[in-house]
Amino acid sequence: MIAFARWCILLWIVFVLQIRMPLPLWFRPAFVLLVIFFHALRFGETKGLLLGALGGLALDVFSAGMIGPQMLSKGVAGYVSAWLPRLFYRRTPVTLTACIALAALIDCSILQTVFTAFSLSWTIAARDVLGLTAATSAVGAIFSYMSWQRESRADA
């Protein structure tokens, strides 16, 4: 419970940073998703879903739209974040980055689907989704490496 509260605080800090950080339009990594991913990686699907839903709720509250899309996308991303790494035999920075990319892709795809309801052309929708996914994966790669190093040290 305390650990979850700590993650919630971390999520909150990252959330604040994400909405306040002046980033260019072409590079907007989903920092909140990264927190959710690493949390889910450690604590499993249910807790991943829970933290994802909470993070999504915060994002929904601060967005002008309805409550739910971010909750849904982040919740699902949190769930799959715990599940995806099991697809790989070994956990390396590359596989972790691939998992982050997949989680980001799922997150962005859900959001794009809900927000635009297929009103955008496939090209533009794909460009947006892939752009966000790439930005999140790029930042996620750094954290994947750090996480892998930490795990390696722990194993040793």
Add this chain to the structure above:
Amino acid sequence: MRAVTRRRAVLAAFLVGMIVLMTRQSRTGAGGAGSGGDGFGVFSPLMSAINYVFDGTGDLMNDYLAVVGTNRENRELRSRLAKIELEQLGYGEMTAQNRRLRLLLDMKEKLSCPTTAAEVIGGSPAGWSRTITMDKGSADGLAVNMAVMGSKGLIGRIYAVASHSAKVLLIVDSKSSVSVRFRKSRADAVMRGGMTCVAGSIERDVEVDDGDELITSGVDEIYPAGIPVGVAHNARITESAVFQEADVITHEGFNRIEEVLVLLSGRDCTVR
């Protein structure tokens, strides 16, 4: 196995819950967060509180950044102002120099002999001696006893020459004496330097009024004739009662000489 089932059930419930939530919102048109629809108005106070904190922090940061920015801008402006003031001083200096050089040029045009302009680079190190040092010397054709003029009149004569500098004994030095003549009466006199320049050896019967102009006579064979020196003032009979004398107010202000004109051919020079 049960754990997996439970997890999947949680996911399914979550998905269903989300879909229901969003469908209800889109049907009722309760779009925005905190708009009150579907009981989500509960977020309004939370949002307001968070916004208040964020905006307060943001305002503080903005104020701080503004102060820092203003200080930096202030420093930059001060620096620019100082630079501009310095430039302006430079321009003022250049304008003044230009004016002096023009006057010197006017004087040069009145002279029939070749001249060279020189810049004063030093004054007399000893208080009682009235000399100046200029930046031209024997390498520029200067020699001892050449007359030196300012823009308004006589200044003195060269008494020591180095290759690139020369020293000038000013007419106001106590060791200096100049043969002068009253322009109006044509009477000769000898002007001696000192705290007050005095034109002596004026014949007793010569009428000397205050403001009578004195020019060089050329009799001393150092200074060419006709160079303005100053004006007579306070003429009086001497103690010997043979001659009379008068104080001389020189044309040149000897405390602020910056550029001078050296007469290169000495006595052969005439003033138009």
